[in-house]
Amino acid sequence: MKSAGYESIPSSGDDNSTFFAGRKSSWKVIIAALLIAVVAFFGLMKSGEDSETPSLAYYPVEAMSEDPVEDPGSQNWPNHLVSQAGMNTPRPTNTAEAVEKLWEKSGEPCVPSLGEPWLYKGQRSSETSATLYFTPQVGDVPGILSGIEVDYYGYIETNLIGSYFSEERTAEDGTYHSLAVAFRNSAQQDLCDSVTPTKQDGEKYIAISPDLINKPLPVKSTLSELTSKWKEGSCIPNMGYHWWQDTEGGTDLSYKAETTVPISPMYSSTDGTINGLLFLATAKKQNWGDTCSFPPTRDCVEKLNFWDAGPGLSQANEGFFYFCSNFCGKCEFTGSGSNPGLYTTMHWFFTDTKVEKCDGTDMGRMPYCPEGSYPKDFNH
Numbered sequence: 001m002k003s004a005g006y007e008s009i010p011s012s013g014d015d016n017s018t019f020f021a022g023r024k025s026s027w028k029v030i031i032a033a034l035l036i037a038v039v040a041f042f043g044l045m046k047s048g049e050d051s052e053t054p055s056l057a058y059y060p061v062e063a064m065s066e067d068p069v070e071d072p073g074s075q076n077w078p079n080h081l082v083s084q085a086g087m088n089t090p091r092p093t094n095t096a097e098a099v100e101k102l103w104e105k106s107g108e109p110c111v112p113s114l115g116e117p118w119l120y121k122g123q124r125s126s127e128t129s130a131t132l133y134f135t136p137q138v139g140d141v142p143g144i145l146s147g148i149e150v151d152y153y154g155y156i157e158t159n160l161i162g163s164y165f166s167e168e169r170t171a172e173d174g175t176y177h178s179l180a181v182a183f184r185n186s187a188q189q190d191l192c193d194s195v196t197p198t199k200q201d202g203e204k205y206i207a208i209s210p211d212l213i214n215k216p217l218p219v220k221s222t223l224s225e226l227t228s229k230w231k232e233g234s235c236i237p238n239m240g241y242h243w244w245q246d247t248e249g250g251t252d253l254s255y256k257a258e259t260t261v262p263i264s265p266m267y268s269s270t271d272g273t274i275n276g277l278l279f280l281a282t283a284k285k286q287n288w289g290d291t292c293s294f295p296p297t298r299d300c301v302e303k304l305n306f307w308d309a310g311p312g313l314s315q316a317n318e319g320f321f322y323f324c325s326n327f328c329g330k331c332e333f334t335g336s337g338s339n340p341g342l343y344t345t346m347h348w349f350f351t352d353t354k355v356e357k358c359d360g361t362d363m364g365r366m367p368y369c370p371e372g373s374y375p376k377d378f379n380h
Contacts, residue, residue, distance in 0.1 A: 076202065077350075078183065080351060081348065081350065083348050083349075084308050085305075085346065094142040095144075097142075104122035106118060106131070110191070110192035113147075114133040114182055115147055116134055116192070117131050117133055118134060125171050126151075126153040128306060129152075129305040131149040131151070133182075134146055135191050135198040138197040146183050147181060147183055148183075148277075149181075151171075151176040152165065152178070154337075155282070156283075157335075160247070160262065166178040179263070179279060180208075180209055182205075185207070205219070206219065208263050220267070220273055220274070221274075222272045230250075230251065231244050231251040231253055233327045233328055235368045235369075237366075238356055239349075241269060242266055242326045243266075244260065255333045257343075263279060263280065265278075266278060266347075269356060278345050279346040280345060281344040281345070285307045286308065286310070287305045289303070292311075307345070308347060312344055314340070314341065317332065325367050328373055
């Protein structure tokens, strides 16, 4: 059985220890193998642009980010936040970290359902495209992460405005619509309370568009709220199982851009806990110039606007980067706002997904479907 192509960007911390598993090699063989691996790595880096299949070394070594450091004493959730843009870059989970990582409180009013908005380098524009929300800092007690909002500049599915997407808003460089997720239930606590520090109870909570459709997301894949209303897609190593929902058919997916819920939760293949979220755009959104290719230069990486790196995911089931890689079984999408049809994703992770291996076999980074049916297994 062949697995279909990709949408994931590899982590910088893959465990290669299995390379020597079960092998009885002399030290000379081991040293030789290591030398070969080093030579092969740099060969991939050099030849990646000319290859039809992108190299696994998508980014230059100097662009790789350090692993985030978690505070073992923190009871807040999520206390680990990574965005895939920029080679799985650690993002802040409290206001103290936010300042260190160049995020600035925007000065905009606190949003009761989300908290206080913070912007990367204080900039709201198509060059950043993401806002983090925190509860207010009280005295020396930092505020804690309470939401993420993604700004969609340009094309969106207009039928989803008012349910998932906000009404049109204006920034210095254009208009946009926003899609938010909340990590705390504002019906049970005041996320704008500047007098009493927010209680860090560790309770996992996620709601899509809390001021609009206010759709809670189950925090485990075994819960009936997920299995009865969402459809399981493929499991991608270093990510987890992607689940999808149709705005009209629920688990009966129409594979239309305009009826696909623009958030996909990802869950662990081992214990079913939530690994992260995928924000979906049905057109190209990332700052990815025509001169950018794989492996990209540092300049291309630095220009990312929080959307994942790459040329976009093809609507057609062809090439290496195609959107149906996130699904199992027969999958043919229509309705992309790009020409040719392209989709864009923005991944956020709440756990260390380097340990996510999906079915546990040596599949590299290819999607895994338990029933073994991939989109490319079908004739189109």
